[in-house]
Amino acid sequence: MSTEELQAWLRRFAELVHEHKDELTALDSAIGDADHGANLDRGMTAVLAALEEAPPADAAALLKKTGATLVSKVGGASGPLYGTLFLRMAGADTFPAALRAGYEGVLARGKAEPGDKTMVDALGPACDALDAGRSVAEAAQAAAEGRDATVPLVARKGRASYLGERSAGHADPGATSTALLLQAAAETLS
Amino acid sequence: MSTEELQAWLRRFAELVHEHKDELTALDSAIGDADHGANLDRGMTAVLAALEEAPPADAAALLKKTGATLVSKVGGASGPLYGTLFLRMAGADTFPAALRAGYEGVLARGKAEPGDKTMVDALGPACDALDAGRSVAEAAQAAAEGRDATVPLVARKGRASYLGERSAGHADPGATSTALLLQAAAETLS
Amino acid sequence: MTVGIVVVSHSRALADAAVELARQMLPGRELVVEVAAGTEDGGLGTDAMAVSAAIEAADGGEGTVVLMDLGSAVLSAETALEFLPDDVRERTTLSAAPLVEGLVGAVVVAAGGATREQVAAEAGRGLAPKEAQLR
Amino acid sequence: MTVGIVVVSHSRALADAAVELARQMLPGRELVVEVAAGTEDGGLGTDAMAVSAAIEAADGGEGTVVLMDLGSAVLSAETALEFLPDDVRERTTLSAAPLVEGLVGAVVVAAGGATREQVAAEAGRGLAPKEAQLR
Numbered sequence A, B: 001m002s003t004e005e006l007q008a009w010l011r012r013f014a015e016l017v018h019e020h021k022d023e024l025t026a027l028d029s030a031i032g033d034a035d036h037g038a039n040l041d042r043g044m045t046a047v048l049a050a051l052e053e054a055p056p057a058d059a060a061a062l063l064k065k066t067g068a069t070l071v072s073k074v075g076g077a078s079g080p081l082y083g084t085l086f087l088r089m090a091g092a093d094t095f096p097a098a099l100r101a102g103y104e105g106v107l108a109r110g111k112a113e114p115g116d117k118t119m120v121d122a123l124g125p126a127c128d129a130l131d132a133g134r135s136v137a138e139a140a141q142a143a144a145e146g147r148d149a150t151v152p153l154v155a156r157k158g159r160a161s162y163l164g165e166r167s168a169g170h171a172d173p174g175a176t177s178t179a180l181l182l183q184a185a186a187e188t189l190s
Numbered sequence C, D: 001m002t003v004g005i006v007v008v009s010h011s012r013a014l015a016d017a018a019v020e021l022a023r024q025m026l027p028g029r030e031l032v033v034e035v036a037a038g039t040e041d042g043g044l045g046t047d048a049m050a051v052s053a054a055i056e057a058a059d060g061g062e063g064t065v066v067l068m069d070l071g072s073a074v075l076s077a078e079t080a081l082e083f084l085p086d087d088v089r090e091r092t093t094l095s096a097a098p099l100v101e102g103l104v105g106a107v108v109v110a111a112g113g114a115t116r117e118q119v120a121a122e123a124g125r126g127l128a129p130k131e132a133q134l135r
């Protein structure tokens, strides 16, 4: 993972989040508080600004800066969760190892399990694909399938869990943005 | 209990509350939120204004108007408690019977027991004195003694109960204002 | 018709902010949430008559769940019940649930058409998400 | 030195109003109560870095008790712990207590010189007065 590759990944993720901002917010409007698109867009805008302002020395510094910015600027639950993902990635050498470490950070932070209808349901399958030696594009495909698989689920974590059974029938906003994170990776990382 | 006597009682109580406003607030400052004097003064001012505006037809109407005004205007716990006292007094024919009914209303509303360091500790002894056939002046004396007896007590009801053991060593504000209520009665009721 | 919610607080600012926070969970959905908070002159306190009026305003026939901040707010709410018509009083539930945490859950299930018992039960579970997260 | 209190909320208005309500119980007494609430642009949200700064500001050596409004505020507070010096983190207690009800009890006992454990326990009993009144 070169600093340049990671920068490109983050820039593309910010772009995708911005493009899908209203869609993410609409999903969060159905089963939450209608802010996930705005939250992540604000967060990633702040990340790009922070990286611009003080270009990080290496990949680890870049990932830490990204994580620290997200935990501060996103505002919603996805802030500490995506923030922790990037903070934990900072220790690893390869993208699969980094994403796995990040995923474990998300699990520890949010205490969600697979099937709880959260970003975990997109991130887990992506990590599994990478660990099985598949390509980043295949991991992105796995994340998208994980996102789709959240539709029938009843939420057990986060704001959507207040809705109980009524949360079924909608894709999880965080799983949807995580699919974008992996799509951005497929487009920018080798 | 004539309407005139009761009016005189309420006017004298309002006067005494106004005179002792800072003292009541200082007591509440030691073991509460420093508003009991201001609360009761606001409440009794509103009562006098309401009685002035629409002079009640009889004693029952007067007591009900007084109670309804206090539950609205006092702001603190003493509002529903003094308010309920006057509302319940409305049914009775004699002052001892009325005060006993009011006392029972206070007990039911606040769920305090004697010894919990509340207005109950001044009101109960006053009722007991009246029921034993003693004079209103003797009932006022009993209320004052009840007030003094709250000093060493540890509060178990109301805001003072947050202080635990630290609430000992101060007279209860509500018991102090109740002693004024009985003093006013001694000065105005036969 | 949905169950109405009433917020009783010593502080108008607190009640309004809690309602704003809870209403976030109702994007595009309707729900009657009434506030009875503060003294007439803008100070800290509760007013049983205001609580009574708020309950009547929030009750559309399915009853109300009333959340209060502190013990003295409960005294005012209990007193308010005396001033309500019998039918309204009978379908009013005073809840010991945590004000802010309970309100968020209560508005979500009330807007979803839950019964008064269900709304009160959800309010009562208000601390569960924090407890689960801190376990 | 007393235990410091930190209020973490999605809403600045809610946090400020809750602190005002609780401080009523401290007439003439001193206590450090720090707020970390809302997003930078005045919206609803929490900021782990702001929580971390609030904890450091509230900690005078006896540690802090942190009260939060909703589950996502807990995530921010837990994240904030990572950014604290070890000694400060070790004397920080995140409490699942009801925000408003717990805060009132917490400030009273903290101002009285209670330990961090005692302050957290008192916050945890925050619903008791309402429950007793509604029994």
Ligand SMILES: Nc1ncnc2c1ncn2[C@@H]1O[C@H](COP(=O)(O)OP(=O)(O)O)[C@@H](O)[C@H]1O
Pocket: A028, A032, A033, A035, A036, A039, A040, A075, A076, A077, A078, A079, A081, A106, A109, A110, A111, A112, A117, A118, A119, A120, A157, A158, A159, A172, A173, A174, A175, D072
């Ligand atoms: N405890 C958790 N563990 C994992 N993911 C979670 C958790 N809580 C929430 N999420 C994710 O966060 C998303 C919501 O993010 P966002 O709307 O930005 O935050 P908030 O819900 O605080 O408004 C959810 O769709 C879900 O994927």
Ligand SMILES: Nc1ncnc2c1ncn2[C@@H]1O[C@H](COP(=O)(O)OP(=O)(O)O)[C@@H](O)[C@H]1O
Pocket: B028, B032, B033, B035, B036, B039, B040, B075, B076, B077, B078, B079, B081, B106, B109, B110, B111, B112, B117, B118, B119, B120, B157, B158, B159, B172, B173, B174, B175, C072
């Ligand atoms: N549950 C209760 N039962 C009886 N009296 C009570 C109760 N709670 C509070 N009080 C009385 O009310 C007094 C405080 O009145 P006030 O300061 O006006 O209200 P608040 O405590 O709400 O600020 C106390 O001193 C006590 O005598």
Ligand SMILES: [Mg+2]
Pocket: A028, A032, A033, A034, A035, A036, A076, A159
């Ligand atoms: Mg959201």
Ligand SMILES: [Mg+2]
Pocket: A033, A035, A075, A076, A077, D044
């Ligand atoms: Mg949000």
Ligand SMILES: [Mg+2]
Pocket: B028, B032, B033, B034, B035, B036, B076, B159
């Ligand atoms: Mg008081």
Ligand SMILES: [Mg+2]
Pocket: B033, B035, B075, B076, B077, C044, C045
């Ligand atoms: Mg008060």
